[in-house]
Amino acid sequence: MKLASYLYEGKAGYGAVTDKGIVDLGQRLGSKYPDLRSILGAAGLAEAHKAVAGATPDFQLAQVQLLPVIPNPDKILCVGLNYEDHVVETGREKTENPVLFARFADSQVGADQPMLRPRESTHFDYEAEIAVIIGKAGRRISEKDAWDHVAGYSCYNDGSIRDWQRHTVQWTAGKNFTKTGAFGPWMVTADEIPPHTLMTLTGRLNGKQVQHATTEQMIFKIPALIRYISTFTTLAPGDVIVSGTPGGVGAKRTPPLWMKPGDVVEIEIDRIGVLKNTIADD
Numbered sequence: 001m002k003l004a005s006y007l008y009e010g011k012a013g014y015g016a017v018t019d020k021g022i023v024d025l026g027q028r029l030g031s032k033y034p035d036l037r038s039i040l041g042a043a044g045l046a047e048a049h050k051a052v053a054g055a056t057p058d059f060q061l062a063q064v065q066l067l068p069v070i071p072n073p074d075k076i077l078c079v080g081l082n083y084e085d086h087v088v089e090t091g092r093e094k095t096e097n098p099v100l101f102a103r104f105a106d107s108q109v110g111a112d113q114p115m116l117r118p119r120e121s122t123h124f125d126y127e128a129e130i131a132v133i134i135g136k137a138g139r140r141i142s143e144k145d146a147w148d149h150v151a152g153y154s155c156y157n158d159g160s161i162r163d164w165q166r167h168t169v170q171w172t173a174g175k176n177f178t179k180t181g182a183f184g185p186w187m188v189t190a191d192e193i194p195p196h197t198l199m200t201l202t203g204r205l206n207g208k209q210v211q212h213a214t215t216e217q218m219i220f221k222i223p224a225l226i227r228y229i230s231t232f233t234t235l236a237p238g239d240v241i242v243s244g245t246p247g248g249v250g251a252k253r254t255p256p257l258w259m260k261p262g263d264v265v266e267i268e269i270d271r272i273g274v275l276k277n278t279i280a281d282d
Helices: 025-029 042-052 084-090 143-149 222-232
Strands: 002-008 011-018 021-024 076-080 099-103 115-117 128-134 150-157 181-189 200-205 208-214 240-242 264-269 273-281
Touching: 002 021, 011 025, 011 042, 021 025, 025 042, 128 181, 128 200, 128 222, 128 264, 143 150, 143 222, 150 264, 150 273, 181 273, 222 240
Parallel strands: 076 240, 115 273
Antiparallel strands: 002 011, 002 181, 011 021, 076 099, 128 150, 128 240, 150 181, 200 208, 200 264, 264 273
């Protein structure tokens, strides 16, 4: 099942994206589950499946403005340096534990919305990533139990303002300019992507492939990330783990390849779809 958050006629909602259109789950289940985050537990997803089965779509995908898949997450935890080729191109050493940083919800946009290059920098870089969306709360989750806590997956562009990222050894500033990241277009529920499924991740800028990898190339696999992160914080439904980008980022090319207004950037995951955004000046 594909689940999305959106604006329809100016009103926020969420629903299931089908081949025939969108089934508005907010209309059907909103009294019990007010937003997509609230429906991600096993009981909520079961009710969503029942509501979608045989339902007539309420409107077409083209009629809505897609929002970040989870517009109101409690936490967005991002992983740095999680693919071997990206570690090599940055000239860094592999670490014993995952490199983590946080993003804020207002640093994101949905699919087909412009990602904004801030006036403070022209060093606007793309990062194709797989987003893991948590569906079951947990603390100190073991790797063998980690898959039970995953509600689904989505595409993510961890757009980065590189010079601001390098102001200090902490990356927060360069990762959180308003509307520099993108999350979408929807999430695919975990029942359609079983544990250990090989996923292929591709990034394109203006139609040219700039990044390509599979989940097999991750240094820290998804269960290891969930185990490590849940050791220090309780993961809640709707939390997002952005699992790292492969090599090919613009900052490490010669000359550097920065995103600029008018560019079109696409993140594709074979099991999910394509997250497409244009670039505009803030």
